[in-house]
Amino acid sequence: MPQKHKQKSWSELKQAGNECFKTGQYGDATGLYSQAIKELEKTGKKNPEDLAILYSNRAASYLKDGNCGECVKDCNMSLELSQFNVKSLLRRAAAYEALERYRLAYVDYKTALQIDCNITAAHEGTNRMTKALTEADGLSWREKLPPIPTVPLSVREKLSQKTTPNAAQPNQTLQQNGTAQTAQTAETKKPAPAISEKNMRKAQAMKEEGNNLVKKGEHKKAIEKYSQSINNNPNEVTTYTNRALCYLSLKQYRDAIRDCEEALKMDGSNVKALYRRAQAHKELKDVKACIDDLNCLLKVEPKNSAALKLLQDVQKK
Incomplete structure (x- = not known):
């Protein structure tokens, strides 16, 4: 008798x-993940x-179907x-972004970047949220x-050893409009070295002292102060862009360019780094490099008034 x-x-x-999910049947995928959750709990x-993976997978299906809540x-x-869990952070960030809850999306994107500073989707999301929040507030x-x-050091070390995921299923990254494209993995970037909690606190304190002096x-x-901060934590983008600003003020333009380049290695679309490097190139009479940087910046923030000016x-000169 057949079984x-x-x-x-x-x-x-x-x-x-x-x-x-792979074939775009997101409703069916949601149902199957729901059954899997019940079976695992049984x-x-x-x-x-x-269980966390199952919830995260079902979240991806909901996201693709536009059910952000x-x-x-x-x-x-x-x-x-x-x-x-990096995938869950990125998926929740994308959902918050679609719901126009930009502050919460920003927090999730930045949290993901603490775990791995090379996540393209998180960098792009952070830039979009920065722009949206600046316009709003x-x-x-x-x-x-x-x-x-x-994110504690022990967690960062453990999670950064795993393959960096993106917001959608493996080998895909979710864009703002919900469509998927091939994931852009970090080109041959080395993972950021782990920094102890003690050194991170020292770095932050030195950076704040530097900000007050500026x-x-x-x-x-x-x-x-910024140099001391970098010695304790060389992975903080804003410390480099802040020090570049100081170098510009002191007319040390090549030093400013060097710091901007360090910042751009970590965040290739960092607006401050692009703008300050453009300023330094202008002072060094390298008009082409200046224009290139400003064009890159304006792709990120098309209405940036300082860059447009x-x-x-x-161009007049």
């Missing part, structure tokens, strides 16, 4: 869900990582089970942000 349909295991249901085994709920569940937009969680116009002293000035 009746045997109930599939959670792992088989998950695999079937993955296959549906086993009574404590598998928080497996359910995506956020599933990402929350996933992150409760597996804190700092003006220059003081950072003051209205929720706190950004600090406000007083004491640029030479500020450079010393500088471009106009350079």
Whole structure:
């Protein structure tokens, strides 16, 4: 007598869900992931990582179907089970972005970058959120942000060893409009060296001292503080762009360019680094390099008034 349909295991249901996702059957994928979650929970085994992956996968299906509210709920569940899961952070960020909850999206993108500073989707998302928040709240937009969680060193080391994921299924990255494209993995960038919590605190303190000195116009002293900060944490983009500003003020243009280049290695579309390098190139009479930097900047922020003005000035000359 032929055997009746045997109930599939959670792992088989998950695999079937993955296959549906790959072929664009997101509704079917959602149903299969839901069944897989129920089956895994029935086993009574404590598998928080497996359960976190299932919630994260279902979140990806919801996201592709435009159901951003359910995506956020599933990402929350996933992150409760597996804190700092990068895929869940990126998917929740994309959902928040679609829901125009830009502050929360910014926090998730920045948290993901603490785990791996080479995630293209997180860099692009951070830039989009920065632009949107600046337009909405003006220059003081950072003051209205929720706190950004600090990812512990032990977690960063563990997670950065894994393959960097993107917001959609493997080998895809989700764009703002929800379409998928081939993932742009970091070109041959080396992973950022792990920094101890103690050194990160020292670096932050030195950076803040440097910022206070800049406000007083004491640029030479500020450079010393920023240099000490970089010695403790060479992975903080803004410390380089801040020191570049000081070098510009002191007419040390080649030093400013060097710092901007260091910043751009970490964040290739950093607006401050592009603008300050353009300023330095202008002073060194390298008009072509100046225009190239400004054109790159304007691709990121087409309405950046300072860049538009500088471009106009350079082109006149």
